[in-house]
Amino acid sequence: MTLKLSWGNRPRQAQRVTTLTSRHEGIPTESSLLPFGNGRSYGDVCLNEHGVLLATRNLDHFINFDPKIGVLECEAGILLSEITKHTLPHGWFLPVTPGTAFITLGGAIANDIHGKNHHRAGCFGAHVLSFELHRSNGEWFCCSPSEHADLFTATIGGLGLTGLITTASIQLRQVQGPWLTGSSHRFANLQGFFDLSSVADESNEYTVAWVDCCAAGRRLGRGVFMLANHTHGDGSITARTPLRLPFTPPISLINRYSVKLFNEVYYRRRSAEKSVARWHYQEFFYPLDRLLEWNKVYGPAGFFQYQCVIPEQDAARHLKEMLGRVAATSSASFLAVLKKLGSIRSVGLLSFARPGITLAMDFPNHGSRTLALLDSLDAITREAGGAVYPAKDARMSSESFQQYYPAWREFSGFIDPNFSSSFWRRVTENIKK
Numbered sequence: 001m002t003l004k005l006s007w008g009n010r011p012r013q014a015q016r017v018t019t020l021t022s023r024h025e026g027i028p029t030e031s032s033l034l035p036f037g038n039g040r041s042y043g044d045v046c047l048n049e050h051g052v053l054l055a056t057r058n059l060d061h062f063i064n065f066d067p068k069i070g071v072l073e074c075e076a077g078i079l080l081s082e083i084t085k086h087t088l089p090h091g092w093f094l095p096v097t098p099g100t101a102f103i104t105l106g107g108a109i110a111n112d113i114h115g116k117n118h119h120r121a122g123c124f125g126a127h128v129l130s131f132e133l134h135r136s137n138g139e140w141f142c143c144s145p146s147e148h149a150d151l152f153t154a155t156i157g158g159l160g161l162t163g164l165i166t167t168a169s170i171q172l173r174q175v176q177g178p179w180l181t182g183s184s185h186r187f188a189n190l191q192g193f194f195d196l197s198s199v200a201d202e203s204n205e206y207t208v209a210w211v212d213c214c215a216a217g218r219r220l221g222r223g224v225f226m227l228a229n230h231t232h233g234d235g236s237i238t239a240r241t242p243l244r245l246p247f248t249p250p251i252s253l254i255n256r257y258s259v260k261l262f263n264e265v266y267y268r269r270r271s272a273e274k275s276v277a278r279w280h281y282q283e284f285f286y287p288l289d290r291l292l293e294w295n296k297v298y299g300p301a302g303f304f305q306y307q308c309v310i311p312e313q314d315a316a317r318h319l320k321e322m323l324g325r326v327a328a329t330s331s332a333s334f335l336a337v338l339k340k341l342g343s344i345r346s347v348g349l350l351s352f353a354r355p356g357i358t359l360a361m362d363f364p365n366h367g368s369r370t371l372a373l374l375d376s377l378d379a380i381t382r383e384a385g386g387a388v389y390p391a392k393d394a395r396m397s398s399e400s401f402q403q404y405y406p407a408w409r410e411f412s413g414f415i416d417p418n419f420s421s422s423f424w425r426r427v428t429e430n431i432k433k
């Protein structure tokens with residue numbers, strides 16, 4: 001048994017790891033299997049305590065790329081960073097990308113990830129043309145919207161439970177080069193975010209806001225709003241060597257004082273009104289990828305991310321209550337991101353993204369104190385009729401999950417009988433077998 005960790009460095013669970021070496025090889029016949037991409041999920045959705053993880057990173061071959069129409073077929077263990085490196089010189093970029101390029105194609109499909117262009121492009125699953133799914137009984141399915149369509153919608157956002165995706169074909173998005181142009185705008189409170197968002201989403205492909213979770217009172221919800229569009233120009237930037245945290249500090253470096261200082265500097269660094277910018281795509285989409293293993297700054301106890309989506313109607317009231325609670329505790333959130341999700345329907349039965357405002361916050365793990373805060377945020381999300389994102393979760397209750405994802409029962413019918421995960425057992429544990 002090996003200790004395999006997800007990005008939040010918790011839970012700490014032992015499991016066996018089987019490294020897959022070819023997409024043609026059969027998968028083990030044992031029970032309790034789960035595909036593992038690059039472990040960029042924060043909690044236990046990619047973990048399988050006492051079971052077997054099928055490590056997919058060696059399935060990293062390109063199969064076919066047509067630069068005329070931007071259709072790419074490749075193996076599922078390939079990283080998004082590798083895809084961009086291969087296709088951008090031909091003028092094609094990812095249709096949807098998260099805040100890190102170090103995730104696999106299989107992980108992007110299984111969590112049906114969303115990005116800063118959700119209001120324009122929907123989720124990743126909307127751009128998947130087909131994939132091959134390997135089930136533990138030896139069957140292979142080629143799934144697409146027209147072939148095995150039910151397995152297709154169950155597997156997109158299906159948390160790795162419907163089988164192993166070995167290859168996938170996706171439609172890329174045409175761009176003029178690696179550059180984006182746009183601007184950042186400071187806003188003084190939560191209402192400022194809503195005002196900017198309603199205007200910016202109409203004319204910009206990418207919009208996102210950083211929020212100062214330490215600000216309270218009149219400044220509650222203040223932050224910086226960023227918007228951008230792809231632009232022409234092929235000049236390259238000097239390749240930046242990523243830095244790496246050399247060791248895990250014995251305690252979390254993220255605390256109320258360090259976060260307050262960072263947030264104040266970050267907020268003040270922006271000019272009061274608006275600053276125009278030109279970004280290389282790596283700088284714009286993946287600023288955190290510059291510091292490899294930045295998750296170690298939270299120390300050995302790890303951290304939680306809480307990401308919810310709140311329906312737009314009444315979102316201001318619910319988000320105010322959440323941010324007020326966070327500002328009033330000593331559980332500082334270093335990274336807090338707000339983004340309006342659009343109305344393009346997600347393909348997956350269990351996809352997280354739905355219309356509303358999504359808020360994502362990181363919290364150092366202080367045990368029961370942190371869990372109580374997160375439970376209180378869940379109470380607000382439940383009351384609002386929202387949902388919490390499984391890719392970021394390590395603690396939501398089964399009652400919460402089943403309210404957030406009413407299609408979970410229908411979904412269970414598509415689970416491969418030999419597949420399971422720590423997450424799935426946790427969120428369905430109250431169900432009598």
Ligand SMILES: Cc1cc2nc3c(=O)[nH]c(=O)nc-3n(C[C@H](O)[C@H](O)[C@H](O)COP(=O)(O)OP(=O)(O)OC[C@H]3O[C@@H](n4cnc5c(N)ncnc54)[C@H](O)[C@@H]3O)c2cc1C
Binds near residue numbers: 288
């Ligand atoms: C810094 C950072 C920023 C992020 N930003 C965003 C964001 O903006 N938007 C967003 O949506 N997410 C975001 N995420 C979350 C991340 O995109 C997802 O958790 C993603 O699924 C991780 O992919 P992975 O390859 O690391 O897969 P893992 O975390 O290893 O696994 C994720 C799930 O995919 C399944 N899986 C993996 N490979 C396969 C396969 N071949 N076949 C079937 N199932 C498979 C696993 O079983 C598991 O259920 C972010 C994460 C980090 C660390």
